[in-house]
Amino acid sequence: MNPKRIDLHTHTHCSDGTLSPTELIRKAAEAGLAAVAITDHDTTAGIAEAMQAGRKFGVEVIPGVEISAIYPRGTLHILGYYFDMADSDLQLKLREYINARNRRNPLILNLLKKYGYSLEMEEVVSLAGGDVINRPHIAQAMLNRGYVQSNQEAFDRFLGSGALAYVPKEVYTPQESVDIIHEAGGLAVLAHPDQLQSGGLEKTLCEIRTLSEIGIDGIEAFHGKCLTEHAQAFANCAEELGLFLTGxxxxxGDLKHDVELGQVRSLPYIPYEFVERMKTSLADAAHSCC
Ligand SMILES: [Zn+2]
Ligand SMILES: [Zn+2]
Incomplete structure (x- = not known):
């Protein structure tokens, strides 16, 4: 029997992916995936449609979200899973992120204009499928105008952290980001630890140990293009800390051409056991608070 394969980190056009939730779930079914988490940035808008598509195409859809936390260097993202989507406090706090992005986007366009790269907000908005408008859409608009040769170049030269037109937008600390997920009954996972950019693997492992103190439940040890050696080190660290693993x-979609649905460099496939372990953690958490 074929092993059950999954993907716990995907973006739809409700944030900065290119496929609709239905298209993404259909693609997951075609790729033979048993379960997929929709983890759009700062919004749960695509989950209901994805769940409907999941019933149609026979894919288990896990509610998720990805929150960017304030972090002095690199990128610190917290993935949330299995929270209550109807939780009004969660929705209010996610809305704050969308507001922060909306405040930031005109500032980025002003800076780009200053450097001679004019863009209209309308052309950026037209590239988004939902109400999350963010830097990949600006990068795509720059590419469409011929200002850059690739989205990566747009980030490296203009939009990435520390680049010419970079404007920070994070709203919550790592602790607050984890608390937002927990208070809505979900599980909080440290996303792609490699992107913490702590200055080498050993320092990243130290950083993970520190971050474990803020109450993360799991570590996304197996992510995208993360090297196998690093992924294994993250997995060992998670075990040492008693945290579960995700991948x-x-x-x-087309925004990152070298990333395929359901595939990571560090594993032949992402196993369904990761979902089972998350469900056990949820059950344990429910049991311990009763
Ligand atoms: Zn992501
Ligand atoms: Zn991320």
Whole structure:
């Protein structure tokens, strides 16, 4: 029997992916995936449609979200799973992120204009499928205008952390990000630890140990293009800390050409056991608070 394969990190056009939730789930079914988490940035808008598609195509859809936390260097993202989507406090706090992005986007366009790269907000908005408008859409608009040769170049030269037109937008600390997920009854996972950019693997492992103190439940040890050696070190660290493991491609559709749904470099496939372990953690958490 074929092993059950999954993907716990995907983006739809409700944030900065290119496929609709239905298209993404259909693609997951075609790829033979048994379960997929929709983890759009700062929004749960695509989950209901994805769940409907999941019933149609026979794919288990896990509610998820990805939150960017304030972090002095690199990127610190917290993935949330199995929270209550109807939780009004969660929705209010996610809305704050969308507001922060909306405040940031005109500032980025002003900076780009200053450097001679004019863009209209309308052309950026037209590239988004939902109400999350963010840097990949600006990168795509720059590419469409011929200002850059690739999305990567747009980030490296203009939009990435520390680049010419970079404007920070994070709203919550790592602790607050984890608390938002927990208070809505979900599980909080440290996404792609490699992107913490702590200055080498050993320092990243130290950083993970520190971050474990804020209450993360799991570590996304197996992510996208993360090297196998690093993924294994993250997995060992998770075991040492008593945290569960997850894995995800960080699929964005055509926005990231080298990422395939359901695939990571560090494993032949992402096993369904990761989902089972998350469900056990949820059951344990429910049991311990009763
Ligand atoms: Zn991320
Ligand atoms: Zn992501």
């Amino acid at each position: 995800g491609s960080d699929y964005h």
